[in-house]
Amino acid sequence: MATNPTKISRLRQHFLSGRSLTQLEAIGLYGAFRLAARVHQLKAEGFKFDTVMKADPMGNPYAEYRLRMRRVR
Template identity: 40%
Template sequence: MLKNKKTQSQCEKILIHLQAGKSINPIQALNLYGCFRLGARIYDLKKAGFEIDSRLIHENGVQYAEYSMRGEN
């Protein structure tokens, strides 16, 4: 399913983060896991069957997505 080990590793780290009840946004993904393409990793996780919610955040004129596991904050 996943293209390479780096992609797989990022997905695993992001999944653990989400399963711990934490939300994640693109800046956190970059700083914590070196992931430049959080949306793509979320897509991979959703395709693998994980239920992940997204919401748009509008802050200081900037819009970005924040992701969390369903049923979590």
């Protein structure tokens, strides 16, 4: 029986594929409701992120995360 990948591992793979991610996308794609916390975990692993603040049509701010570089060892 195969084990399901964890949310953090699926998010890690998403970012390593070169794609960006917002909270709304994280909920829809991975059921991840705390994207900022998961990004914080990945930063603790040594990943570097660029964060771009955007606004939706109503003016509400949200963050878009993109991996800047892989782990630094």
